[in-house]
Amino acid sequence: MRFYTVILVVMASVLLSACGAHQAGNAPPEVVSQARYVHSGPPALTLFTMVNNRTGAGGHSSLMINGSQRVIFDPAGSVRHETVPERNDVLYGITPGVADFYTRAHARATHHVVVQRIVVSPEVAERALQLAISNGSVGQAQCALSVSAILRQLPGFQGVKSTWFPVKLSESFGQVPGVVTERFYEYDDEDKSVALRAYDPQKVAAQNQ
Known part of the structure; x- marks a missing residue:
């Protein structure tokens, strides 16, 4: 096997470990509409970035x-749950409880979550929303x-680099003025399915009242 072929195989294995194979959900429009949540x-x-605690490599x-x-x-x-409708890789009904569950499901013994938030104008937020909804499902x-492709279409974010790598995207996004960065660590079971099975939306809603 030639050297450049080996490099391509290694790169492919890294990328596949970053965003694993999955089948995008296709919730009916009426279900998506009913799940609408206005924060x-x-x-x-x-921006959420899932980072491997051992290697520092981006996971998602x-x-x-x-x-x-x-x-x-x-x-x-x-990270999917029957109470959170998904259509073409967009999750709907992101209440505070769901957002907390989403973050905690990714943070575990093997990974932590970098959470980077920036306040934007209503116009920029709406543009991002429409781009996400119209994007369609994404390949592994x-x-x-x-x-990064969505961000680069938004005013003020054109400087974000186009990249295949989650950590590179996080670094580039962090250079945008106004971005606040936090890191979230938990040490639950490394299997995300454990957190998914344990998720009780009624209990979470009661805790957030």
Whole structure:
């Protein structure tokens, strides 16, 4: 096997580990409409980056958008629950409880979550929302690439670099003036399905009242 072929194989394996294979959900429009949630906070974009605690490599990128409704654009994502409708890689009904569950499901013994938030104008948030909804489902290993493509179409974010790599996207996004960065650590079971099975939306809603 030639050297450049070896390099391509290695790169492919890294990218596939970043955003794993999944089948995008296709919730009916009426279900998506019923799940609509309007958050009282300011219009904002929140970039989630899942980072391997051992290697520092990026595991996944997703974007929460608080516009006329709050959604998460989760390209090729694997955190799914029957109470959170998904259509073409967009998760709907992102209440505070759901947002907390989403973050905690990704933070575990093997990974932490970098949460980067920036307040934007209503126009920018709405543009991001429409781009996410119209984007369609994303193929495996393209999470950072698809999120960066949406960001680069927004006023004030044209300087965000187009990249296949979640950590590179996080670094570039962090250079935008006004971005506030936090890191979220938990040490639950490394298997995300454990957190998914344990999620009780009624209990979470009661805790957030």
